[in-house]
Amino acid sequence: MARLTLPVLIVVSFGVMLLGKADTLLAERARIALADGLVPIYAVLSSPLSQIQESITETATLWTMREENARLRDENEKLRRWQSIALALDAENQRLKASLQWIPDADASYVTARVVADAGGAYAKAVLLSVGPNHGVRKGEIAVDERGLIGRITEVGSRTARVLLITDLNSRIPVIMETSRAHAILVGTNGTRPRLQYWPEGIVPKEGERIVTSAEANAFPANLPIGTVHYTASGAADVEPAALLQKLEVVRIFDYGLNGVVPPERPTPGRH
Amino acid sequence: MAHIDRRPGIRPRQSLGRRLDVTARTCFPAAITILLMLLSQALLGIPEQAALLPAIALGSVWFWSVFRPDAMPPPVVFGIGLLVDLLGYLPLGVMTFTLLAEHGVALAMRRGLSRRGFAWIWVVFAGMAAAASLVIWLLVMVLTLRLLSPWPALFIGVVTVAIFPVLAVPFAGAHRSVANPDHA
Numbered sequence: 001m002a003r004l005t006l007p008v009l010i011v012v013s014f015g016v017m018l019l020g021k022a023d024t025l026l027a028e029r030a031r032i033a034l035a036d037g038l039v040p041i042y043a044v045l046s047s048p049l050s051q052i053q054e055s056i057t058e059t060a061t062l063w064t065m066r067e068e069n070a071r072l073r074d075e076n077e078k079l080r081r082w083q084s085i086a087l088a089l090d091a092e093n094q095r096l097k098a099s100l101q102w103i104p105d106a107d108a109s110y111v112t113a114r115v116v117a118d119a120g121g122a123y124a125k126a127v128l129l130s131v132g133p134n135h136g137v138r139k140g141e142i143a144v145d146e147r148g149l150i151g152r153i154t155e156v157g158s159r160t161a162r163v164l165l166i167t168d169l170n171s172r173i174p175v176i177m178e179t180s181r182a183h184a185i186l187v188g189t190n191g192t193r194p195r196l197q198y199w200p201e202g203i204v205p206k207e208g209e210r211i212v213t214s215a216e217a218n219a220f221p222a223n224l225p226i227g228t229v230h231y232t233a234s235g236a237a238d239v240e241p242a243a244l245l246q247k248l249e250v251v252r253i254f255d256y257g258l259n260g261v262v263p264p265e266r267p268t269p270g271r272h
Numbered sequence: 273m274a275h276i277d278r279r280p281g282i283r284p285r286q287s288l289g290r291r292l293d294v295t296a297r298t299c300f301p302a303a304i305t306i307l308l309m310l311l312s313q314a315l316l317g318i319p320e321q322a323a324l325l326p327a328i329a330l331g332s333v334w335f336w337s338v339f340r341p342d343a344m345p346p347p348v349v350f351g352i353g354l355l356v357d358l359l360g361y362l363p364l365g366v367m368t369f370t371l372l373a374e375h376g377v378a379l380a381m382r383r384g385l386s387r388r389g390f391a392w393i394w395v396v397f398a399g400m401a402a403a404a405s406l407v408i409w410l411l412v413m414v415l416t417l418r419l420l421s422p423w424p425a426l427f428i429g430v431v432t433v434a435i436f437p438v439l440a441v442p443f444a445g446a447h448r449s450v451a452n453p454d455h456a
Contacts, residue, residue: 005346006376013350013368020357020364021415027364034358038310045314053317117313121360122322122424123412169418190421246319 032157035119035128039160042116043130050249105221108254111137113161115248125168125190126154127248129161137161140219142254148225148242149173149213150251161253165245166194166226174217175226177203178210186211186226186239192246193238196229205229205237221256300451301343301443305332305352308439313359320427322360326367327432329356330404331439333371334397337378338385339447349375362408363415370404370411390440398433405429 020027061068097104111131119128127150131137141153143163151171155162164171171188177199184199196205209229215222227241305328312324329352336344353368360367377400378385385393409425449455 006372006379009346009350010369010372010376013353013365013372015365016354016357016368017363017365017411017415027358031358031361038313041310042314045311049315049317115315117315118322119361120322121325121362122428123416123420124361126361169420190424247317249315 032155035160036157039130046116108256110252110254112252114250119162125165127163131161137253143251145243145251150243174214175211176214177205178212193240196237196239207231211239218258294453297451297453298343301336302348323428323431325360326428327435330432331436334378335440335443337375338382366411370407397436401432402429
């Protein structure tokens with residue numbers, strides 16, 4: 001009898017594969033229930049862990065403090081110049097918008113949440129957020145860190161939310177190249193840099209060109225910073241994300257009230 | 273499998289405390305495996321940390337299947353596999369199947385392996401890890417119906433082989449002390 005357990009369980013695991021394939025919602029529910037159960041543990045763990053990491057980086061920076069200081073002073077100088085330019089441009093922009101009777105974009109509400117665990121695994125790129133009970137976070141909302149877009153909420157539990165990162169294989173984001181204003185699609189590859197695809201003929205993305213979200217398809221607000229174009233050795237146009245996707249700690253989840261969002265795992269019938 | 277006690281000598285009485293002790297020692301391998309797996313999901317700030325989860329599961333199931341298969345029976349392996357599938361966002365059943373297959377191989381080879389030194393066990397495990405990461409890669413591709421880059425699979429294989437000594441050395445200590453039901 002005991003000898004039979006192993007072959008029987010191997011057959012059962014094939015059954016589980018078929019079940020997972022037949023009912024994808026089942027796996028999703030089980031995962032989010034598991035995450036809801038585990039998130040208090042991760043939340044407790046995250047503060048000592050980040051303290052340890054901080055003290056490690058602290059010690060490491062002690063060595064390079066002098067150079068770092070000089071570099072930061074330079075950068076600060078540069079940023080000050082940019083700040084005055086930005087303020088002047090902002091004022092001009094406001095004036096021009098006022099004279100054009102521009103309809104202002106609706107202000108987005110947001111919540112801030114802590115990243116508590118990796119929710120991707122080797123074949124997916126995602127993070128798990130601890131959002132607390134009664135959070136009001138919905139599928140399709142947009143997650144950004146202090147530098148740029150990181151992804152979209154794809155699954156929501158009672159205490160957790162999963163953010164599918166822009167680097168995930170299933171991620172497709174309508175974008176605009178900032179200088180040429182040409183549309184393209186940013187396709188995740190599971191690597192560290194998503195790839196730019198389907199730009200119009202006659203336009204070539206330039207190295208270092210900024211990529212921002214496009215409001216097309218009503219899934220994203222326009223002009224959220226994503227990253228800069230970086231060509232690979234093989235000549236493919238990748239995008240270096242502005243967000244620190246490897247070191248996410250705190251993210252903001254914006255509700256732009258957009259209803260055109262289609263979760264990546266369930267595309268609208270007839271469209272790809 | 274009927275267990276016949278052939279050891280001579282006087283035994284302590286089967287009190288409740290002793291039985292609890294034996295149970296705790298028997299549960300140790302599964303418990304430590306699951307605990308390490310859960311820990312590997314916390315934000316440790318290690319790049320490509322996701323590869324740790326399958327690596328820990330493969331290494332741990334291999335070690336305990338070779339040295340103490342009674343404490344790592346197929347249903348426990350199945351449970352660990354399902355947990356990896358859920359935590360690691362793999363298609364359900366992929367890791368369940370891979371770990372059960374690994375367990376089967378370990379059972380078949382354990383007589384020869386447990387007599388050899390650690391280096392030999394590690395080398396055989398390296399072959400096992402390569403096969404396992406290949407199987408995972410193929411199954412994920414079949415079940416998601418898309419072509420995937422082989423690099424993550426290769427990376428998982430390398431990480432699995434690399435962290436095996438880190439797991440096996442403390443496990444070997446535990447195998448002789450806290451996880452040994454004879455010490456109860």
